[in-house]
Amino acid sequence: MSRHLSGFRAWMWQRASAIYLAGFLVYTLGYLIVAPPLDHQALKSWLGGSGMWLATALFFLALLLHAWIGVRDVILDYIGPAGLRLGILAAVFLFLLVCGLWVLSILMGVL
Amino acid sequence: MMMPSQPRPVFLNLFQIRLPVAGVMSIAHRIAGVLLFLAIPFAIALLSLALADEKGFFQTQALLQQPLTQMGLLLLLWALSHHFLAGIRYLLIDIHLGVQAPRYRHTAWAVLIAAPVLAVLLLWGLS
Numbered sequence: 001m002s003r004h005l006s007g008f009r010a011w012m013w014q015r016a017s018a019i020y021l022a023g024f025l026v027y028t029l030g031y032l033i034v035a036p037p038l039d040h041q042a043l044k045s046w047l048g049g050s051g052m053w054l055a056t057a058l059f060f061l062a063l064l065l066h067a068w069i070g071v072r073d074v075i076l077d078y079i080g081p082a083g084l085r086l087g088i089l090a091a092v093f094l095f096l097l098v099c100g101l102w103v104l105s106i107l108m109g110v111l
Numbered sequence: 112m113m114m115p116s117q118p119r120p121v122f123l124n125l126f127q128i129r130l131p132v133a134g135v136m137s138i139a140h141r142i143a144g145v146l147l148f149l150a151i152p153f154a155i156a157l158l159s160l161a162l163a164d165e166k167g168f169f170q171t172q173a174l175l176q177q178p179l180t181q182m183g184l185l186l187l188l189w190a191l192s193h194h195f196l197a198g199i200r201y202l203l204i205d206i207h208l209g210v211q212a213p214r215y216r217h218t219a220w221a222v223l224i225a226a227p228v229l230a231v232l233l234l235w236g237l238s
Contacts, residue, residue, distance in 0.1 A: 015205065018198050025195065033236040040168035043161060067148045074141060099151050106159050 005069065014069045017062040024059045048110045060103045064096045133219040140197040143190035150187050181234065188233045193226035 005013065037043040047056060071092050079085040130138070161171040174180055200218050203209050209218050
């Protein structure tokens with residue numbers, strides 16, 4: 001993944017995902033402030049609506065991608081030794097992968 | 112290769128390096144990003160609990176009202192606000208807006224000041 005997601009391409013994906021994350025957060029936080037779901041059923045039907053479900057799934061995909069590129073940049077800047085660097089990168093990747101699968105299983109339950 | 116006649120000065124006293132305001136904003140953007148990255152599993156856990164069943168939903172609500180959670184939430188909302196505003200500033204700089212000399216410094220100050228204000232407003236609005 002690193003090889004395909006470096007340089008200009010990573011830079012571009014970081015910005016594309018940032019714009020989506022920003023838009024989704026403004027909408028969702030605004031919604032939660034103005035009309036928060038008041039019980040379990042309301043939350044479930046809000047997230048389970050076809051548009052919102054897809055937007056939320058896309059949000060987490062964009063979030064994990066954005067986090068991967070960002071944290072990878074931080075690691076490459078501050079961690080020198082190659083072995084340690086690779087180890088931490090692998091741990092971060094695995095961490096994000098597990099987060100993604102976890103979210104997916106939660107979202108599947110709402111459908 | 113020519114060696115310098117004297118050892119080069121090494122100056123890495125962090126308390127004596129004065130970072131310009133855009134630099135402070137920039138490193139804070141990084142720190143906020145790492146903080147938000149670490150918060151991802153906690154956010155997912157809360158979502159999972161709230162979506163589990165009726166009892167889980169009210170447990171989530173009660174948990175979010177705890178003083179300790181509110182403090183953590185305020186910190187994370189600050190990180191989110193800062194990362195969001197600084198990110199928008201970077202996107203604008205990408206399209207050559209606010210690159211000029213006094214302007215980029217003013218926007219860096221604006222981000223640093225607006226972020227905690229936005230965080231407090233968000234916590235208040237969401238509570």
